[in-house]
Amino acid sequence: MNISIFGLGYVGCVGMGCLASNGHEVIGVDVQQQKVDLINQGRPTIVEKDIDQILGEQFEKKKISATSHALEAVLATEVSIICVGTPSTSRGHLNLEYIFQTAAQIGQALKAKNTFHVVAIRSTVLPGTNDKVCAIIAQESGKRRNVDFSVVSNPEFLREGSAVEDYFNPPMTVLGGDNEKALDIMSKLYTGINGPVEFVDIQVAETIKYVNNSFHALKVAFANEVGNICKQLDIDSHEVMRLFCMDRQLNISPVYFKPGFAYGGSCLPKDLKALNTLAHDLYLESPVLNAIDISNEKQKNRALDLIVQTQKRRIGILGLSFKAGTDDLRNSPIVDVIETLNGKGYEIRIYDRNVSLSRLVGKNKSFIEEKLPHLCNMMQGDINRVLEWAEVIVIANRDDMFQEILPRRDQKIIDLVRITRHENKGGYEGICW
Ligand SMILES: NC(=O)c1ccc[n+]([C@@H]2O[C@H](COP(=O)([O-])OP(=O)(O)OC[C@H]3O[C@@H](n4cnc5c(N)ncnc54)[C@H](O)[C@@H]3O)[C@@H](O)[C@H]2O)c1
Structure with a gap:
């Protein structure tokens, strides 16, 4: 398949190399000329394990190239994947400026295209963004959503440092869309990738990445608070957390992960209170542990x-x-x-x-x-x-x-x-x- 990737940073650069090594032809687009030039020399824009070799090989095979012209990239491809940055604003809101700019560029290019085009949002975006991207593309192109083009939400789960490995072995591939043809094309893009493909509502796909990352952050803070209490008592926190992670029936498991009513019973409230009081007596601040009962x-x-x-x-x-x-x-x-x-x-x-x-x-x-x-x-x-x-x-x-x-x-x-x-x-x- 012919694919254009918008944004040649960590996600875009890895996606480009991995898609090409799975047999696709990929054109990268970036507003930074330096990144475009690096790809056109067969070199990565980032430091990441294995990506130099993959990009070098695919460049030799003429499977990858880059440009700063969106029009050229869209016209030559069936799918455009958006991987541009989504930083925070100074007030903590998500800045979708680059996403909307890219949507406008794709929309303008689609004016000149007469075949069905799929746009995949790989960047991390809040619920509702897919609709806004659709509206921008429709307005700029004069084309109809789900007739001439469709936008699929396809969040990325890779971690920097093991991005190539993660790309080929994701926990799952999530495709949120409302057009069967587009979802079919997107699932073909990921043929050969280990892990299930999950077709879900657009807003579910847009939400999952935020839930994942917030939970990862919670895990770090939780483990650190446990560590702080353990250290004060001269207990090896890593031994405690090793055991914690061994429990795949109740701890690292779907149990308790069902949105619903408050917890209760004779154990959870009592034991949480005991741990919080212990931390307090040790003059330790444990805001995460404290917040559980409040919630x-x-x-x-x-x-x-x-x-x-x-x-x-x-x-x-x-x-x-x-x-x-x-x-x-x-x-x-x-x-x-x-x-x-x-x-x-x-x-x-x-x-x-x-x-x-x-x-x-x-x-x-x-x-x-x-x-x-x-x-x-x-x-x-x-x-x-x-x-x-x-x-x-x-x-x-x-x-x-x-x-x-x-x-x-x-x-x-x-x-x-x-x-x-x-x-x-x-x-x-x-x-x-
Ligand atoms: N880095 C990660 O590990 C990771 C993992 C999963 C998801 N994500 C998400 O993926 C998105 C991209 O992250 P990243 O780390 O690759 O960002 P990055 O900053 O490394 O790369 C973004 C690229 O987009 C380019 N860009 C901006 N506007 C553009 C436009 N209009 N047209 C073309 N290119 C444009 C920038 O020049 C930059 O090269 C973010 O939403 C991020 O939250 C990142």
Whole structure:
């Protein structure tokens, strides 16, 4: 395939060499003449393992070249990949100036092209950018989106230092688009690359890179805070984190990575508090560890706000324990929400097949008696006494039995745990989806 790459920096230069070594012909475009000249001498614009050799070989085979003229590059190719920089503005916003300039250049060039053209956004851009790029190209070219051209969001996951290796072995290739022909062309571009191709909504593709990088940053800060506490106690932090990473069932795993309600139970709140207090006693600042509980409280407030916004007074709660399959009520986040609703005079009925007040003992019993002394008036032994009475139904844990009844309900449903995605007659709202 003939491909043009806009922006010959880290991403563009590596992409050029790797695409060419997979059999494609690649024309690079950059506003810096020095970078154009380097490519036209078969030399990389960056320092990166293996890229000198790859570019040298592909230059010899005449598979790569560069120009500062967008028109020439677009007319000679079927796909244009945008890899220009997206720096921060002085106020911390994303600066999309180079992306929009490139879109305008591609649009102007497309005026003179009569075949379908695919534009791929490889740069890291915020959700909504694909639409803006489409609008600019349509305006500049007079061509129609998804008829004459299409824009696919295709974020890049490589790391500098191992960029070539990462290019050929990505965790996945993400293609976000709304045109089958364009997605088909883009997936052919990556034939021979290890790893699955994921076709997703445009905005999902635009969001993932920010989530990835924010999480990487969080991991570094988290590990450093753990390290600071360990050092103070003369514990080897690298041994601790080695064990941490060995747990692929709960730690390095999809478990807990489901947007939804606050955490609770007898362990997470207590142990996080103990670690934070330990750090405090050691005169250490641990802002990341401290922020976790703050964030969790905000999620409870969010659930409360969703209920209050319905302007209904009869609230049915399905699920009282902190997770399905247990009667443990200690620090169950919905208990806090119920406590507040109760204080505000809402009428509440609750159903949880695992919770029987007469069987609660010990800390579990004393916790709930203190929090909700009148719980016995709210608890129902028959789910229908909640369903038939409530104006709003709140799903607070993932008991399977809640899944089946929901699509049939006439009331508004507030789902805190993504028990279902079915729309129901009375309206459905997820806490964070
Ligand atoms: N560097 C990485 O490891 C990495 C990894 C994944 C994603 N990204 C993202 O990819 C994008 C590019 O990153 P980079 O590190 O390669 O940037 P870079 O600064 O190294 O290269 C960007 C290039 O774009 C050129 N450019 C700017 N405007 C142009 C225009 N109108 N036409 C043609 N060329 C133009 C610049 O001259 C520069 O050579 C960014 O959005 C970045 O966030 C970077």
